[in-house]
Amino acid sequence: MRVGVGILGGGTVGGTLARKLIDDQAVIAAKSGIELDLVRVAVRRLDKARSFPGDYATTDAAAVVDDPAVRLVVELMGGIEPARSLVERALSAGKPVVTANKELVAAHGPSLISKAAEHGVSLLFEAAVGGGIPLIRPLAESLAGERLTRVLGIVNGTTNYILTAMESQGRPYREVLEEAQRLGYAEADPAADVEGGDAAAKATILAGLAFGSWVEGDRVHREGITDIQAADIAFVRRLGYCVKLLAVAENTDGGVAVRVHPALVPLDHPLASVRGANNAVFVQGPAVGELFFMGPGAGGDPTATAVLGDVIDAAREVLSGTRVVPRIQFGAGRARDFAEVETQWYVRLEVVDAPGVLASIAGAFGRHGVSIKSVWQEGRGGAATLLVVTHDAAEADHRRAIEAIGGLDEVKQVAATIRVIGPDV
């Protein structure tokens, strides 16, 4: 029961997977009954040192896809093109595809899944979200019968590493980012991670599988961590919170809302304990209650393990001739306008310390339908810092209130605004 495997991409995950396929062939065969044969690995350059023997490497990715000995294709190149064309080429040739490419799946998931189904094969992407944590399969299969209401979690390891380091060491964002880049936790170009794009792609995929409706990328609200200040991390800790970059997907009567933004998380919440590059996701539904998944969100080994689980499945498909994953049905799904989404906010205001300041601030919030939950004052003598946490109110109301407050004479600066999640999530 041998199945030939072709890999597109010889980077960290691709290299680790190639190594695993060579070294662990007997172990995998003993457990699964399937012998996986690495055939070829498409790489960008042949002159780079690899963790697998050089004679597997080729720069001709299309030839790997077309090789008759390659019965299933693993796409680990990342990015949209040429990944998309190569994946379509493999599917059209009736070869199942395993990918860890969240950008590709988020942008073209439904069409690629349809194309796979058309040709009677599967597109598997367990490693696209949550690295080594099994999330896709539970959502698509184990929870297929549940009307899920919310998926919420930490799905980007780089930003969690940075926020954790900022908190534990009291250091500013820029400094921690540079260190993370030196240590390999952040890319040379960190934009996709720190600006929330990576998390948004993953949130789109999770929402699609959880609710059966795919939200277009431009309907996903996206804020990164680039504006998070060390001062706020220290302030909110005293209020009983830490700061995390959250991906939130909610299915309400008003539609599906998918968003990525930093949020204050209560310190006794399980998400607060997710440190370093780990990922963790909550899944909520009326019948299943609350499920929590935590594990390594990135890294060659965990991600390659998730890919390998999919590869074994795809190999079963090749051997049996029948698709191993269900055809997922995507409905139209109404995207909810982010302006309607209700959250709490934390607002840091630099104000003049004069009588009546709090009253005019509370008045401005109130006029826009936002009520205050708690206020904390720091400093005295001319200038003061006010830390305000509001009750739930619509995004649009919050923004209008903040604009009005920024215009008050007593307010020198709206120094920070960060959303807050309650203890019940």
Add this chain to the structure above:
Amino acid sequence: MRVGVGILGGGTVGGTLARKLIDDQAVIAAKSGIELDLVRVAVRRLDKARSFPGDYATTDAAAVVDDPAVRLVVELMGGIEPARSLVERALSAGKPVVTANKELVAAHGPSLISKAAEHGVSLLFEAAVGGGIPLIRPLAESLAGERLTRVLGIVNGTTNYILTAMESQGRPYREVLEEAQRLGYAEADPAADVEGGDAAAKATILAGLAFGSWVEGDRVHREGITDIQAADIAFVRRLGYCVKLLAVAENTDGGVAVRVHPALVPLDHPLASVRGANNAVFVQGPAVGELFFMGPGAGGDPTATAVLGDVIDAAREVLSGTRVVPRIQFGAGRARDFAEVETQWYVRLEVVDAPGVLASIAGAFGRHGVSIKSVWQEGRGGAATLLVVTHDAAEADHRRAIEAIGGLDEVKQVAATIRVIGPDV
């Protein structure tokens, strides 16, 4: 794409599932493309009120299995017989079977899985372990390529509910058990839960899927919570621990060890935060690192959700004519002798408060190869309580040390012994 479903067992989970199949048919069809038709439900008695219309009910379970309109069978009766015979009857007729029966799967998993494979159908049992938490599928499929080393967790909701209540309310075991029975958290006959049998069955299944070797029931070390005293729960809290009933499966060079026993868990460990009837499981392996799954461990709704996920899969199998789950291969697997397994122990000793007591106790531990990590003394004036936590040592050495200590003149009583897990697990 209609598929007829027969259910064996009309209790909490069976009733909830029947209700779901009737009420949520359209939702399930929209998400999965499959229309599930409830055909019949086998019950023990017809004169009991059910959550589904009475005309579905029959007392003839074999007739449900044999009904040509029933294309897949859901076994929710529990116990070994007649469940085993009925499951075999269905598999032999080429009907896939979904079961939540941990006792049956633990005792006869490999032979039932073989029989299913023989007839080209699947036996699915996601709900047998961890209620609504997807665990079986990740272990059997997503992590199929990983050499897992350890699975450890809280897999019995009843005992966790009791231990949580004993801790938070400072009440004795017997009293809390009786309350749990009144509230429906514990059975009228609680033996299977409180004596560890239920957890042991689940541990066997988890170990079998994680390591590919099925450990015979009599090789699973099993201790329940019936001897846990409120006093120890209070004492260990001051030492920074809580008490949990743990299922532990380890794959070492010396073989596979599966055990269920109460253990002290550090208060800052994620398992310490698992309260009430929740379940949580850690899965560890060299590549994947550490994965953590948490959710509702029991209850009609979460369990029925897990069953429904399997039912949708089984229906896909019926429609495609090809098995949806991989044939799991079980090796011979050497069971490791529990006497060799190394753990730490917490020991509470009632001693005479005289000079030299600690020296003779330390001497007795040391003569049996057990070294002491910490000692805490309570009380003064004639009698004292010593709380001892040891370093890792083999089970057999610990037992011999405790026997020797029990025989010392200065020791009035070995009042409690509970194993301890370290902060690294």
